[in-house]
Amino acid sequence: MYMENPMEQSFLEEIIAFIQNSSLSDEDKNVWIKSLKNATPEIAISLLSYFQDFPDKVQWATDMFKRKVQALKTKDENAWNQILAEEEQELAQLTQE
DSSP states (O other): OOOHHHHHHHHHHHHHHHHHSSSSOHHHHHHHHHHHTOOOOOHHHHHHHHHHGGGGGGGHHHHHHHHHHHHHHHOOOHHHHHHHHHHHHHHHHHHOO
């Protein structure tokens, strides 16, 4: 785990608590928690900020993350590019709201 100092550990605990209290399925919660154990502090902080700013997008972000993992596992470049295009479009919409 990359979270070595107390402040970083606090962010990790906060995002795990957020995920555990979310409406995600237990399976999806476990996907995030398992992944966060290997995350850098910057990733954990960024993800927590995104989830707090856009709580209605937690399921969407989860689905995108799972699709990315699958695309990487299968080395599907077309799927990866499609995911990135969808993310770019969604993030552009969020910044316009």
